[in-house]
Structure formats: C-alpha cells, structure tokens
Amino acid sequence: MEDQILEKLKKELPDVQKNIPLKNHTTFKIGGPAKYFFVAKSKEDLLCAVKIAKELKLPVFILGGGSNVLVLDKGFNGLVVKIEILGCKAEEDKIFSFAGTTLYDLADCAAENSFSGFEWASGIPGATVGGAVYGHAQAFNEKVSDWIESIEALDIKNLKTKFFSKEQCKFSLKNSIFKKRKNLIIISATFTPKKGNKEEIKGRMNKFMSYRKNSHPVTFPSAGSVFVNPEKRGKVIRAGELIEKAGLKGKKIGGAQISLQHANFIINLGNAKAKDVLALIKLVQKKVKKTSDVSLETEVQIL
C-alpha cells in the first residue's frame, strides 16, 4: 500500500524521496523522518506536489529554511514540501522575491541596489522569505511587514493563486493570516523599501550581524527564540528576562539546554531529542506562570 503511494507520487514528482531525516533540514538538527520529501524549485513543482498530495489524501507540511521548527522524534507521516523557489529582483522602486530566497540574499539584493529596510535580517541562518512572512519575522524594532506591498499565495483548497495586500495579510506580533490559514502557501513577495546609501546600509548589516554573533549562542544548533515576547498591559516584555527571573538559565534536560547566553534560546548540545526540548518548554511555561504570572506562547512551530 505504502509503496503504491510512493509509485503514484513518483509519477508526478520523479524526485520525491522516502524516509528523509528532517533533522538534516532544520537549524535545531532535531527531528524524525518525513515519510515523503520533495523539494519544490518552481511554482509548477509546488502546484503539482500539492495536487497529487490532495488526490492521495496525504497531509502536507511546508518547510522553508527550517529555522523556526521543532520536528517531533516520530517525524511526519505525510509529504514535506521544501520550498526552494529562488530568486530576488530589484526594480526601480520595488523588490520582488520568491518565497524560497533566504532573508540574507534578500538583504544582500536590497543593499546592492541601495534599498534600505532589510538590514535587521542579516545573520538569521537559513530563514526564507516565505517563513519570515508566515511568522512575521522581526528584529531590532523592524519587521518584514514594514515594506510589503503584496504577497502571492497558493490556496490548497482550490489550487488557485491569489494576491494579498499588506492589510489582507493581517500582520500582528509574530503572526499573520498565513499562520492562521494553513491552506495558504506563500509563493512570492513584493516589497517597496526606501532608498538609502549603499555603504551605510552595508554598515548597518555588519553591525546587526556582529550583534547577533556576540549575543546569540551561534555555535550550537537552535531555532532562535523559542517563545514570543509577551505583552502585558500594552507593554512588550522580553521572554528571556522572565525565563532568567524564573531561575532557568542554563537548565538542561537530556541533550537540550536553556542557553546561558540568551535565555529565550534552547540549544542542542549535540544529541538532543525533540522530547528534551518539549520538556524544557513545558518547564519554562510552568515556572514563568508561577514567578511572573505570564503565559508564554511558543514562537517555534512544532511539527
């Protein structure tokens, strides 16, 4: 039965693979296998993959750079579609980018064309434009939505593409319509950033990159900040500070540890399992609720 599914998938997607360890596709370096795994390099690939998965009633998970996901140890019993639809083009007053372009390449393309607005994204390892739009990525008081004109997305329900204006994307703190409506797959983004001085833009990129190198535990695998910074009485509080206050900095479970450098990061010391990370997440949520009366929500997407 299983091999029949593989055969049917292979007819439409000759490069589909079976039992691929997802730990090799996440920055956490954690996670069991995807039963089926396919890399979409074009819009046509993506449409084809979604269509056949629908026909075969296979659950689909869309993967970008894997820098914001925790894949469970049991893996994913369906088709993982990794978005590698690449390309970024600057026009007179716009930048167009496909979803699989890395944030780093987007920032670089912007800088080369003297556009300012993506310097904050320099140094986020692996992250793609699609993943950043989905989770409304932000840093240093700047957000991916600041310069968005429109987003093109494929609707799994009717297999049609649709353009969303910035307002229709419903961006809020680490959230967007794409996080709420899982039937939408981001294909491309059009930005209208402001013009600036190329040297100053590159200088800002370098400044943010060295800040990250010095303040984030970059030598260990992680998925960045695990918890969304919560809002209390209209004020954003740093989740890391609450975790520190709860006395959990450096706490280890199995091969996972709450970073000593940045308490909102959980690092993989080498052989962490997803269950170790989940146990730390639960512990943090319980202790922070007790010490600060705040319910922390995970920013990391759990698969």
Ligand SMILES: Cc1cc2nc3c(=O)[nH]c(=O)nc-3n(C[C@H](O)[C@H](O)[C@H](O)COP(=O)(O)OP(=O)(O)OC[C@H]3O[C@@H](n4cnc5c(N)ncnc54)[C@H](O)[C@@H]3O)c2cc1C
């Ligand atoms: C060291 C480090 C530092 C980080 N610093 C920051 C930071 O400063 N600011 C910040 O905001 N984040 C940060 N992150 C987290 C992460 O990089 C971002 O959330 C990033 O935007 C995720 O992009 P991705 O392509 O890796 O998405 P993935 O991790 O692959 O996926 C995340 C979610 O997005 C969905 N998704 C991905 N692509 C698409 C698509 N095309 N269409 C629909 N859904 C999609 C996935 O299904 C999944 O649910 C950091 C991570 C690391 C490891």
